[in-house]
Amino acid sequence: MAKSSPPTQAQSLRRHLEETSRDLAAAQAGFDQTADRDLLEYYLYEISALRAKHTYLLRQMKSLETEATS
Numbered sequence: 001m002a003k004s005s006p007p008t009q010a011q012s013l014r015r016h017l018e019e020t021s022r023d024l025a026a027a028q029a030g031f032d033q034t035a036d037r038d039l040l041e042y043y044l045y046e047i048s049a050l051r052a053k054h055t056y057l058l059r060q061m062k063s064l065e066t067e068a069t070s
Contacts, residue, residue, distance in 0.1 A: 010064055017057045025048040 007015070027050060031043035 010061070011059050011065065013057055017054065017061070020050055020054045020057060024054060 022035060024047065027043055027046045031040065031047065034043065
């Protein structure tokens with residue numbers, strides 16, 4: 001059985017971006033489907049946090065791509 005090599009930084013970032021996008025979609029769906037004030041507040045907080053994480057990961061990918069082309 002061949003050993004698989006560890007993921008590259010770009011692969012890891014892409015995987016985290018995909019996971020964050022899925023989590024963001026799930027949080028948005030939860031927000032859209034609830035009427036409970038406490039849950040709405042929770043989903044708003046979660047959506048805000050996930051958007052910030054997504055933006056951070058995109059900046060990291062862009063930085064990595066810039067380094068690769070330099």
